[in-house]
Amino acid sequence: MGETVLALRDITRSYVSGDETLHVLRGVNFELRAGETVALVAPSGTGKSTLLHIAGLLDHPDGGVIEVAGRDAGRLPDKDRTAIRCSEIGFVYQFHHLLAEFTARENVALPQMIAGTSPSVSRRRAEELLGVFGLGHRLNHLPGKLSGGEQQRVAIARALANAPSVLLADEPTGNLDVSTADIVFDELLRVVRGSAVGALIATHNEELAARMDRVVTLRDGILVEG
Numbered sequence: 542m543g544e545t546v547l548a549l550r551d552i553t554r555s556y557v558s559g560d561e562t563l564h565v566l567r568g569v570n571f572e573l574r575a576g577e578t579v580a581l582v583a584p585s586g587t588g589k590s591t592l593l594h595i596a597g598l599l600d601h602p603d604g605g606v607i608e609v610a611g612r613d614a615g616r617l618p619d620k621d622r623t624a625i626r627c628s629e630i631g632f633v634y635q636f637h638h639l640l641a642e643f644t645a646r647e648n649v650a651l652p653q654m655i656a657g658t659s660p661s662v663s664r665r666r667a668e669e670l671l672g673v674f675g676l677g678h679r680l681n682h683l684p685g686k687l688s689g690g691e692q693q694r695v696a697i698a699r700a701l702a703n704a705p706s707v708l709l710a711d712e713p714t715g716n717l718d719v720s721t722a723d724i725v726f727d728e729l730l731r732v733v734r735g736s737a738v739g740a741l742i743a744t745h746n747e748e749l750a751a752r753m754d755r756v757v758t759l760r761d762g763i764l765v766e767g
């Protein structure tokens with residue numbers, strides 16, 4: 542297993558509404574290594590989104606330390622956090638969120654161009670990545686012309702486009718039928734294991750969770766192994 546790509550230390554987060562304070566994260570500790578796949582199991586309402594948003598630098602914790610690719614990302618100004626998010630973190634959601642008017646290749650090239658990569662290099666990497674996911678013959682298709690499994694493969698390729706250190710996924714195959722989910726999920730694990738990215742993948746599916754290197758469960762505001 543490679544170096545640590547994401548470290549969360551003593552992360553706390555509460556929500557205040559009216560007189561009530563809800564302590565959602567009470568001291569989360571977690572380390573993710575390059576090439577590692579970790580299942581995040583979190584019953585509904587226990588703080589999965591809160592945790593993924595904090596790990597993805599989309600939200601601030603109340604306390605604790607977040608290190609992404611060895612950098613203390615929590616204390617940086619927003620501009621630097623955005624740069625780290627763009628280059629070091631890839632996101633995959635249950636729904637693909639592809640841009641409907643852009644082709645598969647353009648969807649995968651776009652985050653690279655936003656990060657400053659030239660259009661020609663971005664397009665080439667997009668083609669390579671789509672090829673890895675068996676979509677070399679679908680480069681010029683608009684998302685609406687792709688199957689659900691193909692759309693989600695494009696979304697995963699897009700998340701990996703900037704060669705991030707960390708992949709955060711929330712039920713990445715939750716919107717697919719069982720057999721397609723099975724195949725796409727295995728492709729995702731294969732690509733992560735053959736790369737330097739570490740993946741934290743939230744799922745309610747125990748069978749999928751068991752395919753990952755490790756399972757962590759969010760319980761009473763902390764992460765426990767297994």
Ligand SMILES: Nc1ncnc2c1ncn2[C@@H]1O[C@H](COP(=O)(O)OP(=O)(O)OP(=O)(O)O)[C@@H](O)[C@H]1O
Pocket residue numbers: 556557558563565583584585586587588589590591592
């Ligand atoms: N902005 C907010 N203000 C107040 N309470 C909030 C806020 N965001 C989330 N919560 C509460 O914090 C708890 C955790 O929310 P979170 O969205 O992280 O849960 P989750 O585990 O992702 O749930 P689900 O899987 O159902 O989406 C919930 O009880 C929710 O109602």
